[in-house]
Amino acid sequence: MHELSIVMNILNTVEDNAQKHKAKEIKEIELEVGLLSGVEFSALDFALNNAPKSHIFQKTQFKVLKIQALAKCNDCLNEFETSNYATPCPRCQSIKTTLIKGNELRIKSFSFD
Numbered sequence: 516m517h518e519l520s521i522v523m524n525i526l527n528t529v530e531d532n533a534q535k536h537k538a539k540e541i542k543e544i545e546l547e548v549g550l551l552s553g554v555e556f557s558a559l560d561f562a563l564n565n566a567p568k569s570h571i572f573q574k575t576q577f578k579v580l581k582i583q584a585l586a587k588c589n590d591c592l593n594e595f596e597t598s599n600y601a602t603p604c605p606r607c608q609s610i611k612t613t614l615i616k617g618n619e620l621r622i623k624s625f626s627f628d
């Protein structure tokens with residue numbers, strides 16, 4: 516399961532950081548997940564709740580922020596919201612567009628005690 520390995524990576528990253536700060540428990544982890552990241556949100560929720568976790572995550576609240584995808588037209592520089600990788604520019608109909616937001620999956624922040 517793809518989402519489970521993503522979650523394990525996230526937990527490892529946060530735990531490494533937490534150890535550097537001598538944290539006892541992680542209170543909250545905020546994730547930013549683009550709508551075009553390929554992540555299944557229900558599977559991600561399930562993985563966050565069910566992944567094997569070390570004790571520092573026992574009371575952790577997970578917040579998943581969905582990021583709307585944004586593309587930019589290479590011809591007229593118009594920026595527009597999109598729901599897939601290959602939407603023509605709504606202003607000039609150019610197909611030379613670049614996705615500038617919406618495929619990310621990152622830890623936005625976390626807080627600890």
Ligand SMILES: [Zn+2]
Pocket residue numbers: 588589590591592593604605606607608609
């Ligand atoms: Zn355009």
